Amino acid sequence: MMWVIEMIVLIMVVITAIGAITVKDLLGAAILFGAYSFMLCLLWAIMGAVDVAFTEASVGAGISTVLFVAAVFRTSRRTRD
Amino acid sequence: MPDLVVIITAKLNYWVYIVLMMVGLYAMIAKNNLVKKVVGMNILQTAIILFFISIGTKHNATIPIIQHAHGLETHAVQAVNYANPLPHVLMLTAIVVAVATLGVALALIIRLHRQYHTLEEDEILAQLEED
Numbered sequence: 001m002m003w004v005i006e007m008i009v010l011i012m013v014v015i016t017a018i019g020a021i022t023v024k025d026l027l028g029a030a031i032l033f034g035a036y037s038f039m040l041c042l043l044w045a046i047m048g049a050v051d052v053a054f055t056e057a058s059v060g061a062g063i064s065t066v067l068f069v070a071a072v073f074r075t076s077r078r079t080r081d
Numbered sequence: 082m083p084d085l086v087v088i089i090t091a092k093l094n095y096w097v098y099i100v101l102m103m104v105g106l107y108a109m110i111a112k113n114n115l116v117k118k119v120v121g122m123n124i125l126q127t128a129i130i131l132f133f134i135s136i137g138t139k140h141n142a143t144i145p146i147i148q149h150a151h152g153l154e155t156h157a158v159q160a161v162n163y164a165n166p167l168p169h170v171l172m173l174t175a176i177v178v179a180v181a182t183l184g185v186a187l188a189l190i191i192r193l194h195r196q197y198h199t200l201e202e203d204e205i206l207a208q209l210e211e212d
Contacts, residue, residue, distance in 0.1 A: 007090075010097045017101055017124050021108040026116050026200075033120050040127055047094075048144045048164035049134050052172050059180050064123065067180075071187040072116065075194040079114040080201060 006046050013039045026077045030068035037061035094135040101128035115193065115200050119186045126179045130172045137165035145169070 016039055020032040037060035045053040089096055101124055108121025145166035149156040190200065197205045 007093060010093055014097060014100055014104075017104050020120050020124070021104065021112065021117055026114070029117065029120055033123065036124070037127070040131070043131070044134055047134055047138045048142060049137065049169045049172075050144050052130070052134060052169050052176070055173055055176050059176055060127070063180055064183055067184055067187055068116070068120075071191055074191050075116075075200055078200075079117065081113050081117065 002046065006043070009039055009043045009046065013043060024079060024081075026072045026079050027069065029079075030065060030072055033068060034061050034065035037064060094131065094138075098128050098132045098135065101125075101131065104128075113202050115190050115202060116187075118202075119183065119190070122186070123179060123183060126175065126182075130175055133168040133172050133175075137168035139164055 013036065016032055016036040020029050020036055023029050023032060037056060041053050041057040041061060044050075044056060105121045105123075105125030105128060108124065109118050112118055112121060139161065142162055142164045145163045147158060147163075193205065194200055197208050199205060199208075
């Protein structure tokens with residue numbers, strides 16, 4: 001049963017990664033990147049790397065998203081690709 | 082055809098690792114926006130972390146915390162029952178390095194936007210040509 005959850009999370013990781021680089025709005029890209037980091041956090045909790053999982057949840061999904069959102073608000077949301 | 086499905090699903094972690102790495106590399110090379118390039122760099126780094134964590138996993142193994150630790154020190158520790166913790170510690174360092182790189186890159190992007198009022202690479206290069 002565990003491999004079904006792992007496969008779903010792996011597919012979600014790929015979907016959010018492709019979404020983060022294709023969306024035409026930098027704030028949306030930042031939020032999708034946060035979702036990508038959180039999916040990776042779930043994946044590492046499933047794979048037994050709990051220390052990496054909570055470091056990723058706090059640093060990857062937390063601080064990185066805050067830094068991206070702060071940088072986008074200080075610059076511009078506009079992008080052409 | 083069923084053989085191909087078995088080949089792909091048996092090592093799905095590694096296939097996803099290759100896909101994520103190529104997605105990140107494509108974003109770093111082909112995207113024109115600087116923030117998109119930084120997102121691609123982060124995806125590339127997390128793909129490598131996924132590869133290392135996949136190395137350390139075992140079938141039917143639990144998290145690397147010793148069971149029967151207190152009062153039962155005479156129990157033998159069977160290493161096959163625990164996931165390999167060495168890649169985990171290495172990748173903890175990699176996550177911290179990744180967020181430090183991200184902070185420096187975003188600070189440089191804010192500085193560039195203050196000077197050139199754009200985040201697109203070709204517009205910055207065109208303004209550099211004019212000067």
